[in-house]
Amino acid sequence: MQEIPEERDHPEEECGVFGVVAPGHEVARITFFGLHALQHRGQESAGIAVSDGQHVMVQRELGLVSSVFDEPALRSMEGGAAIGHVRYSTTGANKWDNAQPVALPRGDGLVALGHNGNLTNSDALRRKVESLGHELRATTDSELITALLSHEPGSLLDAVCNVMPLLQGAYSIVTLTEHELVAFRDPNGVRPLVIGRLEGGYVVASETCALDQVGAVLDREVNPGEAVRITANGVESRQALRPVQRALCVFEAIYFARPDSILDGQTVWENRRDMGIVLATESPVDADIVVGLPDSGTPAAIGFAQESGIPYSEAVVRNRYVGRSFIQPGQELRQLGVKLKFNPLKSIIEGKRLVVVDDSIVRGTTTRKTVDMLKEAGAAEVHLRISSPPITWPCFYGIDMADRDDLIAANMDVAAIAAHVGADSLAYLSLDGLQRAMGRPASGYCRACFTGEYPIPVPDAAGKERFEAPAGAAPSR
Ligand code: SF4
The missing domain is CATH 3.60.20.10 (Aminohydrolase, N-terminal nucleophile (Ntn) domain)
Known part of the structure; x- marks a missing residue:
């Protein structure tokens, strides 16, 4: 299962x-x-x-x-x-x-x-x-x-x-x-x-x-x-x-901020839709439906569908009432296939070639599970389109981004990641494309997790281990 x-x-x-x-x-x-x-x-x-x-x-x-x-x-x-x-x-x-x-x-x-x-x-x-x-x-x-x-x-x-x-x-x-x-x-x-x-x-x-x-x-x-x-x-x-x-952290526009918030005079939802539009022009693919992974992947999926002419559909339903502190199901229920957060819509997915739009991949582990889930629900093909560039550097400014060793894009090229997560194809939004979608020059943003160019100096000793230190050791957020 x-x-x-x-x-x-x-x-x-x-x-x-x-x-x-x-x-x-x-x-x-x-x-x-x-x-x-x-x-x-x-x-x-x-x-x-x-x-x-x-x-x-x-x-x-x-x-x-x-x-x-x-x-x-x-x-x-x-x-x-x-x-x-x-x-x-x-x-x-x-x-x-x-x-x-x-x-x-x-x-x-x-x-x-x-x-x-x-x-x-x-x-x-x-x-x-x-x-x-x-x-x-x-x-x-x-x-x-x-x-x-x-x-x-x-x-x-x-x-x-x-x-x-x-x-x-x-x-x-x-x-x-x-x-x-x-x-x-x-x-x-x-x-x-x-x-x-x-x-x-x-x-x-x-x-x-x-x-x-x-x-x-x-x-x-x-x-x-x-x-x-x-x-x-x-x-x-x-x-x-x-x-x-x-x-300004560009990831606020990509993922963190709520879609109805206004950042830099622009509605975040529209920023994300525009990222999907540019992604569709950069990395088109033949498919039957465009699917957004709820909720943050949805605006970019709508933009991708709009630009490509491929119909948009929901294909995964998310339980919005499961928070981080929710009681976990435990191994036994997990093995029985308890679906806490996501449930695929089999009748929509079956036999279809899907473009699945998501906003980012960090470690790749859950992306692989998502692709597995869609294929087991009957998807003929799963083409992943990511509405941000590959994350190749950790964040030192308040985001719990994995060590470089854990960042899949820091360790594999795009083709290897596609194979690793089981996707039929994979493409990321380019850095230029991201900026075009934002409609703002790159100079106003931190993009260090994509470029390694940190706008605020990061001391050599700064590493994720510092941020996870126990009481009495180096502090974090
Ligand atoms: S490195 Fe910069 S752009 Fe990336 S998450 Fe941290 S603050 Fe945001």
């Missing part, structure tokens, strides 16, 4: 952050819904910190937003400002101490912080923080940043502007004290961060879909290197660091 893939062959998501200042409104509830919209960015822990002007309250727990917070929890968190965080972590590092917002004493109160990204100089920062007499509890670089802020006197905005020059790497951060909410972004702008206007206040979020969810209107991005103090009346900006070469 075929083995049904439970996960897709993607890079793992990162984290999502949200903040709101809206006195007189239910800020914890607004944050809950903002985080709910950002759930795709991290499913392993969720947390909210609220300030009532005198105290900062923090609740965080392992699990999905909807399982961490209930009505009594939200009602107990009254205040005028809040921040929130959803987190993805590597297995083994998924422990409560690493859930965010992180909170540490600062002056007479607390500073809470939520971080999306990854620092590349965390070893040096760790030594600095320890020299300040701080004992680290978590394994995240978010705790290092919070510790640095907790030792800085003055306003939170001043503290952030003093700490930002010490940080290297990717960071989009929200931070909160009793009196201030400050958001800030690294000078390359690797991870997205946007500001929205709300009736009676302002919000800040990783993606615009979270603004839509809470009824906020997009105002602008937090600029690379900028720190903003958000109040009910407006946004006070300081350009803490001179912006350098902008390097």
